[in-house]
Amino acid sequence: MNKNFEKFYKKLKEALPSSDWSHIPLTKGLPPERADVVIVGGGVIGWSIAYWLKMKEPRKETLRVLVVERDLTYSRASTTLSVGGIRQQFSMPENIQMTQFSAKFLRNINVHLGVLNEPPIDIQFNPSGYLFLASEDGAAVLEDNVRIQRTEGANTYLLSPTELKKKYSWLNTDGVALASYGPENEGWFDPWSLLNGFRRKAISMGVYHCCGEVVVQMPHSAEIQPVECAIVVNAAGPWSGKVAEMAGIGTGPPDTIQGIKLPVEPKKRYVYVWHCPDGPGLECPMLIDTTGAYFRREGCGGNYLGGISPTEEEEPDISDLEVDHNFFKESVWPKLAHRVPTFECLKEKSSWAGYYDYNTFDQNAVLGIHPLVTNMYFATGFSGHGLQQSSSGPAIAELIVKGKYDAIDLQKFSFDRIVRGEPILERNII
Structure with missing residues (x-):
């Protein structure tokens, strides 16, 4: 795309009433060749992170974010198959704070996720x-x-x-x-409405998305589209352990950090x-x-x-x-x-x-950077609480953009605790 067409496209997009118009309908579903952040997993956690990355990017339209989801029907997705509960009744302050943030967000959902010329979101809370x-x-x-x-x-x-x-x-x-x-x-709401709200808003803000499965690239394969990226966010839910293995996590000698697996399984x-x-x-x-x-x-x-x-x-x-x-x-x-x-x-x-993305180590979320594979961020292992803890999305976005947590300090959920062999205790696991 030459510079003249880029200027024309920018002016045309600003003139159109809908904020999610795209000039590339023929390539819909294909990932870009390069991205700053690739999010593996298009459930509510993945799309929440994508939305918050665009909200927190240092300068408008500077981050190229791609969300990869293998099943756009969401027929087997943990988000859409959950019972939609939200509660503050946890025993760890950090878990309580995440749900409180989510509750406040849901009360004002159309302020955050409303899209011009689209109907308002009703999560049926x-x-x-x-x-x-x-x-x-x-x-x-x-x-x-x-x-x-x-x-x-x-x-x-x-x-x-x-x-x-x-x-x-x-x-x-x-x-x-x-x-x-x-x-x-506290109560319950429609998970699909929240997922679709995050997805629709993030796409309108310029997030790329494609249907596909992340694999280790094989040479000379016509079925694989390589994407160069700086950061990968592992939000693959129940299958995030397999995604971590693709990056070499848990594949080294058992008595080393390289040999410690991400303890998340379906x-x-x-x-x-x-x-x-x-x-x-x-x-x-x-x-x-x-x-x-x-x-x-x-x-x-x-x-x-x-x-x-x-x-x-x-x-x-x-x-x-x-x-x-x-x-x-x-x-x-x-x-x-x-x-x-x-x-x-x-x-x-x-x-x-x-499926639960079940953390066999301590049934709490695994969030943040891997200590060795420092361009892989985790947002997984919620063990049935992912929908109500989608407020981890802005926290992961803060960590990527600012290099630290801001609103809620979630350092306690880092991979480091697994390396140390020190589980954290949440007494209100259902």
Whole structure:
């Protein structure tokens, strides 16, 4: 493209009403030959980083950012297959702060992600809160968690079994010693709307995108389009461990830093949908039982969804996304029916399975630069919390653009802790 055409294109683009117009429709889907930052993974984390990179770039239109996603249908994507929850009820201040940032962002989503001449974004947020139940053994931990949350500004509070029963008459409080409830900045929303909002806005700001799979380049292959880049962001979710291996991470001698793998792997999780006309009403929160089983209302027609994380012995095969319906009957339904007696008469309607980008080291995110491969940045390992922690996007963008964290210090989540063998503890993992 010569300089005269560049000037013409710039003037034409400024004159057009839509901010996402492109003069290269015939090459749609092909990556550029060069990019400053290549983001591997087009889920909500990847697109959040792309958006924030464009927001924080030092001078307008200086960063060439490319997002690579292998499945533009998102039929197997962790983002779109999640249950869409957001909560402040964590035990680590950094996790609480990330969710608080996300909640504030979502409240003003059209201020941030609105695109000229496009309809406004409706994430269908349901602010019904999270309700955590604790047995006698877990009551002290729950109480300490709430203390930390309130120190960070979260409006969570404790409920006794008597107060629980008064607030939720449909609840069986047998075995419950204490509960915590978050009435603000907690609930659930539509994951696809958030993903599409980030994607649409980032593209309108000049982010390149293509459908493809990142591989180690083989010589003289007509099917591979090489892209020269300065920085790679590994936001490949459940498959980020494989992407790290392509960069040589974890492939060296086992007693060296080069031999330490990114400890992120896919874990399959089931979500079940059922109908119960006499179940909890509109006041129903996202409930986390003492057993780890969870459920929430889905719409207003007596429908609910939920599940439970399997034990180590129950971990399902990850080779497909088939659903085990016996798991619901044997491991989920009895726990739900005990906690909500009307669920004894529920009828399963549908189900699906999705992947967690599960961090086997400590179930917390891995963020920031690899200590040796210093042009690879991680944004992975969220272990089921990626959607609500998409606020890590601006943090990674800050790290790339400024070389340091600014709004939230997330250094605790660096790869260095894995090298040191020092896991960080989050006590509210679901």
